[in-house]
Amino acid sequence: MASIEFVHVTKSFDKHVVIKDLNLKIEDGKFTVLVGPSGCGKTTLMRMIAGLDPQTSGSVLIGGKDVSRVAPGQRGVAMVFQNYAIYPTMSVRENIEFGLKNNKVPKEERTRLVESISATVGLQDYLDRKPATLSGGQRQRVALARAMVKKPSVFLMDEPLSNLDAKLRVQMRVELIEMHKKLGTTFVYVTHDQVEAMSMADTIVLMNQGQIQQEAPPETIYHLPSNLFAAQFIGVPPMNVGDLGEDGVKFGFRPENAVLSAEPGDNHFSVRGIIVTREMLGSETIYQVRSARHSFMVKCTEDLFTVDQEVCLGVKPDKMFFFGADGKRIERDDARFDGYMKALRGLSHE
Amino acid sequence: MNNKPVWEAVRPYVMILPAMGGIILFVIYPVIYLVKLSFYKYNLMNASKSKFIGLDNFKQIFSREDFFSALLNTVLYTVGVVVLTMILSLLIAVWLNRKSRFNAIVQAGIFTPHIISIVSIALVWMWLMEPSHGLLNFLLKAIGLPTSQWLQSSSTAMISVIIVSVWQSIGYYTLIIVAALQSIPPTIYEAAALDNASKFKVFYKITLPLISPQLFFILIIMTIGSFKVFDTVKIMTGGGPNNATTTLVYYIYEFRTNSIGYASATGVVLMAIIALLTFVYFRLLASKVHYQ
Amino acid sequence: MRYISELRPVERTLGFVLKAVVLAVFVFPFLWMVSTSLQTFQETLAFPPTWIPAAPQWINFAEAMSAGPFLTYARNSVTVTLSVIALQLIVMIPAAYAFAKYKFAGKKALFAMVLLAFMIPGQVTFIPVYLMLADWGIIDTLLPQIIPFMSSAFGIFLLRQYFMQIPQEIIESARLDNASEFAIIRKIMIPMSMPALATIALFSFVSHWNDYFWPLVMTDSAGVRPLTMGIAVLRETEGISNWHIIMAGNVVLVVPILLVYAIASKHIVKAFVYSGIK
Ligand SMILES: Nc1ncnc2c1ncn2[C@@H]1O[C@H](COP(=O)(O)OP(=O)(O)O)[C@@H](O)[C@H]1O
Numbered sequence: 064m065a066s067i068e069f070v071h072v073t074k075s076f077d078k079h080v081v082i083k084d085l086n087l088k089i090e091d092g093k094f095t096v097l098v099g100p101s102g103c104g105k106t107t108l109m110r111m112i113a114g115l116d117p118q119t120s121g122s123v124l125i126g127g128k129d130v131s132r133v134a135p136g137q138r139g140v141a142m143v144f145q146n147y148a149i150y151p152t153m154s155v156r157e158n159i160e161f162g163l164k165n166n167k168v169p170k171e172e173r174t175r176l177v178e179s180i181s182a183t184v185g186l187q188d189y190l191d192r193k194p195a196t197l198s199g200g201q202r203q204r205v206a207l208a209r210a211m212v213k214k215p216s217v218f219l220m221d222e223p224l225s226n227l228d229a230k231l232r233v234q235m236r237v238e239l240i241e242m243h244k245k246l247g248t249t250f251v252y253v254t255h256d257q258v259e260a261m262s263m264a265d266t267i268v269l270m271n272q273g274q275i276q277q278e279a280p281p282e283t284i285y286h287l288p289s290n291l292f293a294a295q296f297i298g299v300p301p302m303n304v305g306d307l308g309e310d311g312v313k314f315g316f317r318p319e320n321a322v323l324s325a326e327p328g329d330n331h332f333s334v335r336g337i338i339v340t341r342e343m344l345g346s347e348t349i350y351q352v353r354s355a356r357h358s359f360m361v362k363c364t365e366d367l368f369t370v371d372q373e374v375c376l377g378v379k380p381d382k383m384f385f386f387g388a389d390g391k392r393i394e395r396d397d398a399r400f401d402g403y404m405k406a407l408r409g410l411s412h413e
Numbered sequence: 414m415n416n417k418p419v420w421e422a423v424r425p426y427v428m429i430l431p432a433m434g435g436i437i438l439f440v441i442y443p444v445i446y447l448v449k450l451s452f453y454k455y456n457l458m459n460a461s462k463s464k465f466i467g468l469d470n471f472k473q474i475f476s477r478e479d480f481f482s483a484l485l486n487t488v489l490y491t492v493g494v495v496v497l498t499m500i501l502s503l504l505i506a507v508w509l510n511r512k513s514r515f516n517a518i519v520q521a522g523i524f525t526p527h528i529i530s531i532v533s534i535a536l537v538w539m540w541l542m543e544p545s546h547g548l549l550n551f552l553l554k555a556i557g558l559p560t561s562q563w564l565q566s567s568s569t570a571m572i573s574v575i576i577v578s579v580w581q582s583i584g585y586y587t588l589i590i591v592a593a594l595q596s597i598p599p600t601i602y603e604a605a606a607l608d609n610a611s612k613f614k615v616f617y618k619i620t621l622p623l624i625s626p627q628l629f630f631i632l633i634i635m636t637i638g639s640f641k642v643f644d645t646v647k648i649m650t651g652g653g654p655n656n657a658t659t660t661l662v663y664y665i666y667e668f669r670t671n672s673i674g675y676a677s678a679t680g681v682v683l684m685a686i687i688a689l690l691t692f693v694y695f696r697l698l699a700s701k702v703h704y705q
Numbered sequence: 706m707r708y709i710s711e712l713r714p715v716e717r718t719l720g721f722v723l724k725a726v727v728l729a730v731f732v733f734p735f736l737w738m739v740s741t742s743l744q745t746f747q748e749t750l751a752f753p754p755t756w757i758p759a760a761p762q763w764i765n766f767a768e769a770m771s772a773g774p775f776l777t778y779a780r781n782s783v784t785v786t787l788s789v790i791a792l793q794l795i796v797m798i799p800a801a802y803a804f805a806k807y808k809f810a811g812k813k814a815l816f817a818m819v820l821l822a823f824m825i826p827g828q829v830t831f832i833p834v835y836l837m838l839a840d841w842g843i844i845d846t847l848l849p850q851i852i853p854f855m856s857s858a859f860g861i862f863l864l865r866q867y868f869m870q871i872p873q874e875i876i877e878s879a880r881l882d883n884a885s886e887f888a889i890i891r892k893i894m895i896p897m898s899m900p901a902l903a904t905i906a907l908f909s910f911v912s913h914w915n916d917y918f919w920p921l922v923m924t925d926s927a928g929v930r931p932l933t934m935g936i937a938v939l940r941e942t943e944g945i946s947n948w949h950i951i952m953a954g955n956v957v958l959v960v961p962i963l964l965v966y967a968i969a970s971k972h973i974v975k976a977f978v979y980s981g982i983k
């Protein structure tokens with residue numbers, strides 16, 4: 064078990080700087096999810112922890128110790144790759160054993176470890192099979208077993224579920240959470256899927272273009288996004304955003320926090336609009352409402368309206384966010400907050 | 414700890430060292446040595462008595478009739494082999510393109526001569542082409558055609574050697590062309606069929622342009638391969654009769670012990686011709702060939 | 706395809722017969738070689754020709770083999786061919802791995818040099834190579850037929866292509882499993898590249914077993930000559946018109962290759978197609 068720390072880390076490929084002066088501490092024993100759009104540098108960050116592609120400058124610490132000059136195989140980390148990277152010419156047993164053999168673990172010990180780990184992940188009947196004869200889910204388990212058997216102090220996973228079908232993905236999510244509870248090891252999990260991040264993480268590290276946007280537990284990120292990017296990345300559909308028309312400030316509210324009604328209510332923010340699309344998802348319905356100046360998504364638990372119907376859209380003041388011209392969220396106790404709230408009132412009923 | 418990055422930096426070079434060493438020692442250095450030899454009158458008994466004679470060897474080459482005769486023979490041989498092999502293997506490949514068991518057997522059969530030693534091929538064909546007891550003349554007689562002296566007459570020896578070379582290599586080029594043909598996506602043909610294109614037009618307008626990169630490549634290896642022809646000639650005719658089949662490499666071979674300098678200069682000329690051909694082909698390739 | 710099904714039965718039969726004839730043109734000479742190798746001298750002179758010998762003359766083979774030190778020739782052929790294959794593999798595997806998986810300065814230029822070597826034939830370099838090996842004093846051994854072929858440009862090229870297709874993640878997994886680069890090559894790259902290695906080995910086998918030019922210019926005595934040279938001189942030692950003996954010797958030379966072809970024709974065909982299209 065170990066914490067991970069990035070201190071002024073910069074990574075560039077040739078001349079192209081991917082990560083610039085990044086500082087981050089990943090806590091010991093936590094399930095940390097790195098999330099962000101494709102190409103934002105998540106894999107790069109993870110590979111620096113593993114030592115597969117060392118940083119250009121700065122240092123990476125594992126368990127408080129600078130590992131910048133330690134070979135990947137000696138950092139005490141295990142990694143599960145998106146494509147599993149199973150050794151195709153070795154049997155399941157040989158795959159799991161490979162790391163132990165390289166670390167000169169004696170034979171009896173090896174056999175014992177392989178037996179117990181394969182039982183944990185449910186592979187005991189497949190030990191002598193070749194990977195080609197296994198299903199996607201089973202290969203995933205081989206990759207997990209191969210990582211677990213080394214008793215690493217850090218577990219790295221790079222989009223490990225993205226090659227599985229939707230149903231298996233949900234099942235594996237639960238199993239990974241349980242596995243983390245049982246092992247109590249530091250997990251670093253990379254995904255571009257915010258749903259996966261929200262459902263699994265103790266801490267989410269949200270990245271964009273090589274920079275950390277927010278580092279917080281899922282609830283915090285959702286309820287108190289630190290900037291426009293975080294607000295729009297987390298949540299489906301993303302947060303509705305509109306121009307306030309003052310200081311370049313934007314206002315925003317989540318689709319489930321708007322109320323639709325046939326007649327105008329007494330909400331702080333209220334606009335008239337036409338329903339342009341309706342997506343019925345079963346337990347909820349998503350409407351797209353177009354007003355004179357904006358287009359908003361609204362998530363309702365009840366399915367009361369039809370396309371082309373005219374409706375009123377209202378949002379309560381405590382559900383409203385403001386973002387400054389720099390994208391940062393403006394806190395409720397900020398001096399300007401009330402002024403913006405008033406300005407919003409002026410936008411109503413257009 | 415500190416020398417690990419050093420080792421990691423030199424490791425790739427250490428790993429390619431034997432391979433590069435082999436190439437430098439047995440290809441690159443000999444080429445340089447060859448050029449050097451071409452400027453000398455080399456003394457095999459006592460290398461220190463070798464004499465630098467500048468361009469004399471080259472002057473001699475370009476003033477000797479037997480060199481030009483060897484060059485002409487080589488060009489004739491190359492043109493004959495390349496044209497015949499190209500046409501025949503293209504025809505056979507198109508004909509055998511469809512995937513079927515029998516086609517696969519015929520392809521494997523046509524390919525067989527290519528993996529047999531040229532020594533065996535040459536001997537079998539010498540027996541077939543034997544003027545008085547050989548099978549070819551028997552067949553010609555049987556269907557009422559005039560017989561031939563084949564390898565034993567200076568007027569037919571070259572064409573006989575060409576026939577044997579073509580026979581040996583058709584299968585190989587057929588295979589490559591079939592592989593190229595089968596890599597063309599069938600949807601292209603289906604689209605052409607919907608456009609009601611004639612068979613000939615489909616071949617000329619679609620198939621040929623699509624496989625032209627491979628055809629060009631074949632052309633290069635065929636030409637270079639033909640330019641260095643030796644084995645067939647050495648075994649079947651010994652360059653005869655009357656030097657009718659003396660090719661460039663055979664010419665070099667004959668001078669290799671007594672006039673090393675002269676032979677080396679001829680080797681330089683051969684190398685220059687091959688380099689020039691390769692260069693010209695690649696220039697053409699860059700400008701003419703269609704890519705998918 | 707549409708037009709195939711439209712062929713009438715007559716056309717189909719005609720096509721079949723035509724293909725059979727073409728096949729015969731390429732296969733018959735070998736059958737004729739075998740038939741001749743079992744005929745008597747009289748039978749080879751007969752008119753019309755003897756298609757099938759009255760009684761197989763196995764003695765022709767004994768006769769051919771006694772014309773020279775054939776046991777030595779055969780041993781030399783086997784030794785040279787197997788040594789070349791082994792040496793090439795040992796040299797090529799680390800080189801292909803470095804070219805496929807490492808970044809290093811000068812990689813492009815060095816690889817271009819490998820390809821350049823591919824274009825320069827032995828027919829150009831044999832004189833200087835001979836002089837150099839004579840200088841080393843090894844002309845009267847088998848080495849001149851082996852070591853000049855230690856770097857197979859074709860093999861390095863093909864194996865590098867194959868290595869490049871192996872996902873980087875597998876190698877990285879192994880590094881995280883604390884495997885040395887040597888262990889990665891031995892336990893992962895080589896097992897995963899068996900088809901390519903077999904293809905390369907077979908290509909080398911066929912090329913070097915059949916080679917005539919190189920031993921011809923590199924050897925000065927019978928003791929180091931291979932089978933091809935032994936067979937090629939049969940006409941001189943056995944008499945120009947003793948075709949039954951010559952063909953018997955020829956059968957001995959051809960059979961090993963045909964056996965290998967029969968067993969591994971798919972690999973061999975692939976090897977040659979690769980060597981052509983790259
Ligand atoms: N080996 C590499 N060479 C050059 N650029 C790279 C390399 N690996 C990643 N990059 C670049 O770095 C950026 C971040 O990539 P990556 O970390 O893979 O993103 P993510 O995993 O978040 O999708 C991308 O712009 C990518 O093009």
Ligand SMILES: [Mg+2]
Binds near residue numbers: 105106107221
């Ligand atoms: Mg990634």
